[in-house]
Amino acid sequence: MIRHIIAVIATLLALWAMYYLYTLDKAVHKLDEIHRVVKASEIKVHLKKPTVVHEVTTAKENKQAAEEQLKAKQKELDKKLASLRNKAGNIAAFKVSKLYKQNCSSCHGVNGRGIIGPNLVGKSKEYILEQLHEFKTGKRKNYVMYGLLQKMDEDKLNKLSTEISTFKEKWDKYNNN
Ligand code: HEC
Numbered sequence: 425m426i427r428h429i430i431a432v433i434a435t436l437l438a439l440w441a442m443y444y445l446y447t448l449d450k451a452v453h454k455l456d457e458i459h460r461v462v463k464a465s466e467i468k469v470h471l472k473k474p475t476v477v478h479e480v481t482t483a484k485e486n487k488q489a490a491e492e493q494l495k496a497k498q499k500e501l502d503k504k505l506a507s508l509r510n511k512a513g514n515i516a517a518f519k520v521s522k523l524y525k526q527n528c529s530s531c532h533g534v535n536g537r538g539i540i541g542p543n544l545v546g547k548s549k550e551y552i553l554e555q556l557h558e559f560k561t562g563k564r565k566n567y568v569m570y571g572l573l574q575k576m577d578e579d580k581l582n583k584l585s586t587e588i589s590t591f592k593e594k595w596d597k598y599n600n601n
């Protein structure tokens with residue numbers, strides 16, 4: 425009889441333990457669920473906040489960058505304008521000989537910077553004279569320069585080469601004033 429009672433109690437205890445375990449499992453499950461929900465909500469918050477902040481800062485940054493770019497452009501333009509004004513004044517002040525003006529400036533520019541003909545500024549007297557000789561003799565072939573130089577004697581070629589070789593110095597001096 426006692427055995428039977430013990431067996432019943434044992435079974436009941438076992439059943440209770442199983443039930444207890446079951447409820448524990450449920451609780452754990454619930455905890456997990458809560459954890460998941462919290463995590464999910466955290467993710468949502470995280471996702472929202474940074475994107476908004478990011479957009480705001482990039483919009484600000486873009487605006488700033490655009491403003492800076494504008495300022496830089498304005499500065500560049502001002503600089504260009506100033507240097508143009510400077511140059512316009514300098515060109516007026518840039519005196520050349522009649523010989524150069526009448527024969528050469530139409531193509532090489534009143535300041536030697538070149539129009540149809542190449543820039544002559546910064547080239548040495550020796551180089552220029554040599555080119556003039558070569559154009560004149562036809563060794564360096566250029567119809568215009570050839571025709572033009574036929575009527576010029578050595579003295580003129582020399583004078584022109586000397587004058588043109590001083591253009592750079594003159595130009596620099598005017599530009600620094
Ligand atoms: C009608 C236009 C024209 C006139 C006027 C003219 N030139 Fe030229 N000149 C040219 C051209 C174009 C060239 C380039 C020729 C070539 O590279 O073959 C040139 C080239 C030169 C070169 C060689 C430049 C180099 O870098 O090698 C010199 C120096 C030169 N000319 C000096 C003069 C002188 C000095 C006069 C005035 C006496 C003069 N030119 C008049 C058109 C002209």
